[in-house]
Each structure stands twice: as structure tokens, then as C-alpha cells.
Amino acid sequence: MIGSAGFDAKVDYLVAELGFDAAFDYHDGPAVDHLRRLAPEVITMFFDNVGGEQFDTRGPGAWLDQGRFVFPHTIVDGGLRQAPQALCSLLDGGYRGNVSVHVSGV
Numbered sequence: 821m822i823g824s825a826g827f828d829a830k831v832d833y834l835v836a837e838l839g840f841d842a843a844f845d846y847h848d849g850p851a852v853d854h855l856r857r858l859a860p861e862v863i864t865m866f867f868d869n870v871g872g873e874q875f876d877t878r879g880p881g882a883w884l885d886q887g888r889f890v891f892p893h894t895i896v897d898g899g900l901r902q903a904p905q906a907l908c909s910l911l912d913g914g915y916r917g918n919v920s921v922h923v924s925g926v
Contacts, residue, residue, distance in 0.1 A: 822858050824851060862888050892917025899923050 823834040823843040834843040844854040855863065894915045896906040903921045910919050 822855065824854070894919050896921045 821840045823831075823838070823840045824846045825831045825834060825843060826846060828845060831843040831845050834840040842858045844851075844858070846854075848854070894917070896902050896919065898921075900921070900923055906915075906919060906921050909915060
């Protein structure tokens, strides 16, 4: 399991206290470079609760195309009006992976 955090103390905490196999400071260069170094073969699971560069699949996009990196996700169109139903569907198991509601004009 590989984690990321915003400063060294949290990186150390992820490994020493929470049992991560490795961790990196996302300020120390592109996340994709850290992931290539720490998981050169394959990433079997991805969890993101913050967003940012790690959520942006442009870096490991080739891994997605090659089937080496699976990113189950759903984008719900319709703006904030669809958010309550999207949340209910998520809680009822209607989606797999990450769910985002597309809000335009914000």
C-alpha cells in the first residue's frame, strides 16, 4: 500500500504507524514519478479522498490504456440537482469506484 501526504511527518506516520509499504510527499515532484518508482509493475487499487494530481489520470493514463491500472468511476451529469440522487445511488450500491457530479459554470 502506497500513500501520499503533504509533509515529511505525515509521510513517516503513514509508514511507521499506519503500516503503509511506502509513502511520498506530493510536494516532491509529480505523483506519477513516485508511483512509477514505488510500484513499477502494477497498481491494483486506487483510493483518493482529496483529489489533486493523484486524481488526474493524465500521468498514469498509459497504465489505464494498458489495463495495468483500473480506475472505476462514474461521472453524473446534471449539476447539483442530480447530487442527492447520485448520493442515494452510491449508498445503495448503484456505482462502483469514484463518483463525481459534474457541475458546470462554477
